[in-house]
Amino acid sequence: MNTKILLALALIIVIACSAIFVGLQYQADSVIPADKDTLFQLAAFNTFSTGKYAGLMPYNELEKHGDFGIGTLEGLDGEMIALDGEFYHIPSSGPPVKVEPTQTAPYATVTYFEADRTYNVAGFNYTQLKSYLDGQLDTSKDVIYAIKLSGTYEYAQTRSPQKQIEPYPNLTQALKTQAVFNLSQFAGTAVGFWFPASMDGVDYAGYHIHLITDDRTAGGHLLDCIISNATVEVDIINSYRLVLP
Amino acid sequence: MNTKILLALALIIVIACSAIFVGLQYQADSVIPADKDTLFQLAAFNTFSTGKYAGLMPYNELEKHGDFGIGTLEGLDGEMIALDGEFYHIPSSGPPVKVEPTQTAPYATVTYFEADRTYNVAGFNYTQLKSYLDGQLDTSKDVIYAIKLSGTYEYAQTRSPQKQIEPYPNLTQALKTQAVFNLSQFAGTAVGFWFPASMDGVDYAGYHIHLITDDRTAGGHLLDCIISNATVEVDIINSYRLVLP
Structure with a gap:
């Protein structure tokens, strides 16, 4: 075989190999x-x-499963919120900080958020918001709804549990010492889920x-709110x- | 660039390309x-x-998710058992038949069975078997156990529900007309799962x-049994x- 034929063969293999690479x-x-x-x-x-x-999974592993979600940190140390791939820790002391990759979660629910439906809401408190969404979404169906609420708020009440020490009390006991925050006149994003009765x-x-x-100075588990104006996106x-x- | 250099470059690309292929x-x-x-x-x-x-998934799709498991067919038409990649329908009329690929399941649980633990049991009825397994497996832990029981039986009682018609009654109502089979002196395999309390x-x-x-002439949902001699394999x-x- 001469050099030209070898070269031609080599090039054919490169092309074939590239095709396999693209396919894979x-x-x-x-x-x-x-x-x-x-x-x-x-x-x-x-x-x-x-x-x-107890921490079960480091956040650098958890973040492989979603860019959006909620949870907590080892020891029930505050609240976690994940938004656009950024994971924040909202401790009972208040101001959010970025979660370190090696910090661990005992519990979390995450997904890749892609809106299937969008609604605009104004003037609702949390109860009214839930009633409105109950009316818009098919809550008789066995699906999970991921919910993203971006906008301006007149008021919100949030909570964050204090980090617990072993032996760990149950959640009801642990939340007796939770911090409660009252926020007013702010722009913010709420992230969460609706689960069907079958998944209780x-x-x-x-x-x-x-x-x-939005300025990343406050947050927590939503207890109540009055929404000035917000966009609700839902991922089914x-x-x-x-x-x- | 001369031909030799081109050839050398082409070969380097082929090798690199192969490495990527292996990696992928x-x-x-x-x-x-x-x-x-x-x-x-x-x-x-x-x-x-x-x-x-109502049928929700054809069996040719379901079988992509496991070679082992249990379920039923559209209309609660009997019991389904999957073993070594073969899916059987056990209708209320008795003798098992292979499930057709286009038949559908309203409910099923399947996995790829790989034994993590093996036990030998003899002389147990179903209650004794469950007690024995409760003692061997950590039932306080949040894991699912897939269970495969192969051996000889002195006796077994099984059931299979009659195919329902719409409007469908609930499961308790539907099982009132179930067929009950009493099998004696046979070789057989039982397939199933243990779920933790958190998944109720x-x-x-x-x-x-x-x-x-083993002769594929009878089967159903296990109600009771007396095991002569069997191997219990458990997949955690x-x-x-x-x-x-």
């Missing part, structure tokens, strides 16, 4: 969109809530929403993955 | 084992049991086992995927 890359990518419509949950809620607050236990049925201000999720640690 | 193949393969240790569930049990018996609702807590005889599963149709 497509295959690898095609795994991600399916996974992106999945709610990933670390630990069953009812087990966590008995006082299982692994998670809990109904709405569970955390909030952070019908695939659920639970990791039982 | 490893990545692609590594997705499969993780998925193989997942319990895949179609529909939440508590919703299914209210009378949601999406599935139900405790043991749920179906059976088929800590990843759970629920599809909410």
Whole structure:
């Protein structure tokens, strides 16, 4: 075989090899969109809530399963909110800080947020917001709704639990010493989920929403609010993955 | 650039390209084992049991998620048992038949079975078997146990529900007309799962086992048994995927 033939053969192999590479890359990518419509949950809620607050997964692992979600940190140390791939810790002392990659979660629910529906709301308190969403969404259906609420608030009341020490009390006991924050006149984003009744236990049925201000100075688990004007985006999720640690 | 340099460059690209190919193949393969240790569930049990018996997924799709498991067919038409990649329908009329690929399931739980533990049992009835397994397995832990029981039986009582017609009654009502089979002196395999208390609702807590005889002439949902001699294999599963149709 002369050099020219060898060269031609080598080039053919390069082209074939590139085609395989592109094919595999497509295959690898095609795994991600399916996974992106999945709610990933670390630990069953009812087990966590008995006082299982030991860290089970580092945040640099958790963030591979979503860019949006809620949870807490080892020891029930405050609230966690994930928004656009940024994970924040809202401790009981108040001001949010970025979660360190090696910090761990005992419980979290995350997904890749992609809005399927959008609504505009104004003047609602939290009860009115939930009633409004109950009317818009099919709450008789066995699906999970991820909810993102971006806008301006006249008022919000949030909470953050104090970090617990072992032996860990159950969630009801632990929340007796929670910090409660009253926020007024701010822009912010709320992130959370609605779970169907059939999932009560692994998670809990109904709405569970955390909030952070746009200036990242305050936030927490949403207890009440008065919305001035906000956009509600909803991601309809019908695939659920639970990791039982 | 002369031909020799071109040839050398081409060969370097081929080698680099092959390395990437091997790397991607490893990545692609590594997705499969993780998925193989997942319990895949179609529909939440508590919703299914209210009378949601419409077919939600064809069996040729379901079988992509496991080679082992249990379920039923559209209309609560009998019991389904999957063993070594073969899916059987055990109708209320008795003799098992292979499930057709286009037949659909309203509810099913499947996995790829890989034994983590093995036990030998003899002389147990179903209650004694469950007590024995409760003692061997950590039932305080939030994991799912897939259970495979192969051996000889002195006796077994199984059931299979009659196919329902719309409007579908709930499961309790529907099972009032179930067929009950009494089998004696046979070799067979039982297939099923144990779910932790935290998962009651999406599935139900405790043991749920179906059976088929080695000669494939009888089977059903296991109600009782007397085991002559059997091997119990257990697959410990800590990843759970629920599809909410």
